Amino acid sequence: MARRRGIMSEQLKYEIAQELGVDQIVAKEGWGAVSSRDCGNMVKMAIMLAEKNLDNKNNL
Numbered sequence: 001m002a003r004r005r006g007i008m009s010e011q012l013k014y015e016i017a018q019e020l021g022v023d024q025i026v027a028k029e030g031w032g033a034v035s036s037r038d039c040g041n042m043v044k045m046a047i048m049l050a051e052k053n054l055d056n057k058n059n060l
Contacts (some may be wrong), residue, residue, distance in 0.1 A: 008046060012046070013042065014026065015032075016042045016045050016046060016049075017034070017042065019045065020038060020041055020042060020045070022034055022038045022042075025038075
């Protein structure tokens with residue numbers, strides 16, 4: 001079974017990691033070292049950004 005390709009770009013993931021302060025963990029140890037809690041927070045932030053972008057597109 002093939003692995004699904006990620007929807008978020010690496011750049012977006014890293015920008016969100018920077019905002020949450022986990023970018024140093026990613027830089028030193030990779031994405032696998034990020035805690036589940038921090039990953040969940042990254043997903044929440046990504047969803048908020050996507051919803052905001054949708055609202056902006058709908059209001060144009």
